[in-house]
Amino acid sequence: MEAKEISKAVVKRLPRYYRYLGELMEEKVERISSNDLSKKMHVTASQIRQDLNNFGGFGQQGYGYNVEYLYTEIGKILGLDTIHPMIILGAGNLGQALANYGDFEKRGFRLVGIFDVNPVLEGISVRGIEIQMISRLPEFMKENQVEIAILTLPKNKAKEMAKILIENGIKAIWNFAHTDLDAPEDVIVENVHLSESLMALSYNLSQYRNEHTEK
Amino acid sequence: MEAKEISKAVVKRLPRYYRYLGELMEEKVERISSNDLSKKMHVTASQIRQDLNNFGGFGQQGYGYNVEYLYTEIGKILGLDTIHPMIILGAGNLGQALANYGDFEKRGFRLVGIFDVNPVLEGISVRGIEIQMISRLPEFMKENQVEIAILTLPKNKAKEMAKILIENGIKAIWNFAHTDLDAPEDVIVENVHLSESLMALSYNLSQYRNEHTEK
Structure with missing residues (x-):
């Protein structure tokens, strides 16, 4: 996946997704629906779906997002996979x-x-x-x-x-x-x-x- | 002047104007043209004119802005005139x-x-x-x-x-x-x-x- 495909507006929101996904991992949550993430983050579920569609891997309808996968992918986009x-x-x-x-x-x-x-x-x-x-x-x-x-x-x-x-x-x-x-x-x-x-x-x-x- | 008239986008830029105007005052500059301010701030002169028009008092064409006046007015909008x-x-x-x-x-x-x-x-x-x-x-x-x-x-x-x-x-x-x-x-x-x-x-x-x- 290339970082370049992702719009600036989405990029600005990525650190916040990254933080929330990190907290979910600490709580041992493996999957989360866009509705639940929406409640947690005070962002609309449709905004979340739109933003996270950039990362593919959002699984089947009603099955939710894979927390660790998304966390890792967003980390890569943010350049957190290097020293x-x-x-x-x-x-x-x-x-x-x-x-x-x-x-x-x-x-x-x-x-x-x-x-x-x-x-x-x-x-x-x-x-x-x-x-x-x-x-x-x-x-x-x-x-x-x-x-x-x-x-x-x-x-x-x-x-x-x-x-x-x-x-x-x-x-x-x-x-x-x-x-x-x-x-x-x-x-x-x-x-x-x-x-x-x-x-x-x-x-x-x-x-x-x-x-x-x-x- | 009512703070409410000023758009959010302008308000976001105000602290930066305030900082530059403060520096000009320290340098004893009394008036500055939008062109000179533009060079200093790396913002277009027309953006500056548009933004600062919100504060009236921009003087005659070619005469420049009154630095102290603008500094004080922006300070008021930002709520810096109270403790x-x-x-x-x-x-x-x-x-x-x-x-x-x-x-x-x-x-x-x-x-x-x-x-x-x-x-x-x-x-x-x-x-x-x-x-x-x-x-x-x-x-x-x-x-x-x-x-x-x-x-x-x-x-x-x-x-x-x-x-x-x-x-x-x-x-x-x-x-x-x-x-x-x-x-x-x-x-x-x-x-x-x-x-x-x-x-x-x-x-x-x-x-x-x-x-x-x-x-």
């Missing part, structure tokens, strides 16, 4: 939180290095990996295969570091710095701008309040 | 990272409490706020005005805590736990599912690789 060596730039609270997030490792995101500019942090271990000074980064990238860099640095440092990463052949950047990065087309950038998510929440709050005080 | 008292549930690395994020406070998101289940953390101060035991939460919410709760707890605790928050009148939940919460319509939930963002990145990586090895 992604990953480094973290910025060993503050957020960097350490991400370093300690065990679920990433389970899905093939293997942390191979942590870097910071603060000499006080040098040599301190996070999940068995010693924090190194950022000046060591180019050398490290020559000696080790690194695919993904996680940027948890202040925004004034982030652009400069992105440049060094790109010069040294990084494939993807997961950017938590509150700024947009300039990257060439062949470098994947995925932004997590936390303030923007908080502003969306505050917008919805004031929207709700306006609607309910006008009544 | 939002906020608590954090889960004082691990992620909770502490968010507690230490000074930019939130500047925009009216005022941290008033931090809670955890781990007795080792009790009484430790994060940005001058002592970590309390979660058993104190209902009492705290009766005594203090709390609008937003940030959930940085493991997923098995998150649903239970959401229930307690909702029973005690929380208005909005910013959910970092890797699970969907059941909340009534009048409680705003904004999810930050970090794994899903990482999966989107890994999908784009393998997609790019497939396209370029097929050649």
